[in-house]
Amino acid sequence: MKKILSLLSVFIMICLAFSGSAFAATGKAATHKAVAKAPALSKESKDCIACHKEENPGVYGPWAESKHAKNGVGCYECHKADKSRKDAQQHNGFMIGVIVSPKDCGRCHAKESKQMTESHHAKAHQFTGSLDNFLGRIVTGEQNFNLGCAQCHGSTVEVLPDGKLKGGTWPNTGIGRINPDGSMGNCTACHYRHGFALDVSRNPKNCGKCHQGPDHPQIEIYELSKHGIDFDTNREEIMAKAKTKNFVLGKDYNKGPVCSTCHMGATRQLPSTHDVGARIKWTLRPPISKVLENGEKKREDMKKVCSECHQQPWTDGFFQQFDDYVKLYNDKFAIPATSIMKFLAENKVTDPTPLNEIVEIHYWHLWHHEGRRGRHGAAMNAPDYSHWHGMYEVAINFYFMLLPAADEAVAARKDPALSAKWEEFRAKIMDSPEHKWKKGMAKEEAAQVIQFYQNRYGKEGGQ
Ligand code: HEC
Ligand code: HEC
Ligand code: HEC
Ligand code: HEC
Ligand code: HEC
Ligand code: HEC
């Protein structure tokens, strides 16, 4: 019994000794200021550096300046790979992997890794079956290379028998990349190696690499909103603060805001998050917008961000305007347009192949391009996107492209019964108060509209 006890105590002492050294190696001992010193670099990482400092100054340099270097996190700590891993390769006496996946980073950054992995970002590669995918693979014929979609959404990285990564599927830093270890997502989509500097991640252009263009112009919207202009004007001051961990809205800074301020960053009331969907009420992506699960709670969190710079009536008033905009888009255009497409499909006016008929292209533009632009513009304060690039184009499309194309497609069938059914269906939509104007206004009403321009520009105006 005595022997067992003494063995046990030796065991406990060994455990304590090990946990003590592990403690020091993770840098947590830094809280004991008196004994703190920079954690040493491992012997393995020193070996890597002996070659790579010369071989790749552009890898070594940013790393040497990084927080990782200062905390003893070297090449080996990130690149080491268990030999069971598909992409493990023998490399000058070490087992390494080129890819450092969210699982690898998660060994030291568990919270960020979990939040990112559970967010929509990590799922961005799962678009098979979508119309976007059909457009990319079939209509434009891009199925054989990984430029375009995969650069934003992520590729499936394939591995050769010797553990090297297969060119074509690599390099790739898309946000929902599927990694050889089975994990989804990619930390270097936002954290540039090997500096991993926070000012790069917080730079709005970093998000804009993907959040741009005709179907999701968030960066264009932001840059010409008052928030973006305030950031641009105070860029140097804000970016200097954005280098550090102390970037709490309302405490460390109160200008900007940048994209990550609203969607990720810490405020005096909120912790930071790597789930970019955590503060969003609506999804503005599908043809008809829906309120997300726990949408109201998420909205409350977003309001907490605004509240560091605005008062509640301002914020509440703004969100009322935004919600009304989304409802108008849904009710006046998206729901009727969707029901028209359903009518055409059910009555076999359109065939099952997607996007091979002009009416389908008009519908696609209405929700995927014009409708999204408008909704995004309304969400993030860009008047031109809300109206001229947004609802204006939705309305022109609905009345002058989609409806006439549907009329023509039905007429081409030369089926009187079908035409009658269509007329009845169409009238239900077009006789409603919000569409009635299209049938013509009273003479005096129309004259009034023209008169406005004639008053401003003379007789030629208003034609
Ligand atoms: C003896 C010199 C030497 C040592 C030691 C060394 N490397 Fe390398 N490494 C190279 C050279 C040369 C290349 C480029 C040719 C190649 O891929 O082997 C390279 C390539 C790489 C690559 C890219 C491989 C690819 O498939 O794209 C990574 C990642 C890498 N090294 C990491 C490391 C790490 C981590 C260590 C330490 C555990 C290390 N290296 C140790 C010389 C070295
Ligand atoms: C904090 C983790 C981390 C540390 C520390 C780190 N790397 Fe990397 N390294 C990465 C990531 C992430 C990638 C990109 C792979 C990916 O997309 O997953 C990468 C890619 C590479 C590549 C291939 C990319 C290219 O541009 O050719 C090389 C070579 C490399 N690292 C070498 C090194 C060396 C040498 C060191 C030490 C001086 C080092 N790394 C330290 C995370 C790290
Ligand atoms: C072996 C543990 C370890 C691994 C693996 C690791 N990190 Fe770190 N990371 C650290 C430590 C320690 C710090 C410094 C923490 C501090 O300053 O409090 C740090 C800091 C950071 C920072 C803040 C940098 C700054 O300038 O303040 C970022 C961003 C980061 N890591 C991202 C990553 C990413 C992305 C990966 C994977 C590609 C990764 N880390 C892998 C331990 C690690
Ligand atoms: C410039 C980067 C970029 C490119 C290129 C790109 N996308 Fe996207 N995609 C995005 C972003 C960003 C979003 C999210 C938009 C939003 O929330 O407003 C998105 C959204 C989507 C969605 C909607 C997902 C959902 O949850 O509703 C699908 C499907 C999609 N993309 C597929 C594709 C396909 C397929 C291609 C290539 C034909 C492609 N994308 C090209 C960046 C890109
Ligand atoms: C969509 C872009 C994006 C992706 C993807 C991303 N990050 Fe971040 N990360 C950021 C931003 C922005 C910040 C600064 C947030 C803030 O202001 O609080 C940050 C901050 C961090 C920090 C510093 C947190 C601190 O202590 O203040 C760490 C560590 C980190 N990220 C790790 C990761 C890891 C690990 C992954 C992959 C699992 C990852 N990030 C993926 C954008 C991203
Ligand atoms: C002032 C705060 C703020 C800033 C700055 C901001 N956003 Fe937003 N963002 C919002 C709000 C509010 C919404 C709508 C949330 C809701 O549905 O309730 C939104 C919605 C979104 C959506 C969801 C779209 C969808 O399809 O569902 C994306 C993506 C997005 N923002 C990206 C960005 C990017 C990228 C930037 C920077 C270029 C940015 N945001 C800057 C507040 C902000």
Ligand code: HEC
């Ligand atoms: C490498 C490309 C890429 C980068 C960089 C990127 N995103 Fe995204 N983001 C996407 C894609 C793709 C989606 C759509 C994912 C899906 O629905 O499958 C998305 C979706 C989103 C959403 C909607 C989330 C939801 O739950 O509906 C928000 C908000 C967002 N991103 C904000 C940001 C912010 C803020 C940054 C910068 C800090 C950023 N993104 C950087 C590609 C990117």
Ligand code: HEC
């Ligand atoms: C870091 C501070 C900051 C944050 C956070 C912030 N704003 Fe602002 N906001 C400003 C500044 C500065 C202006 C420009 C003030 C002016 O017009 O004098 C502004 C202007 C606005 C405007 C007027 C836009 C225009 O074109 O006139 C609205 C609406 C608005 N913010 C709503 C919001 C909402 C909603 C949120 C949260 C999702 C938010 N803001 C978060 C600083 C902020």
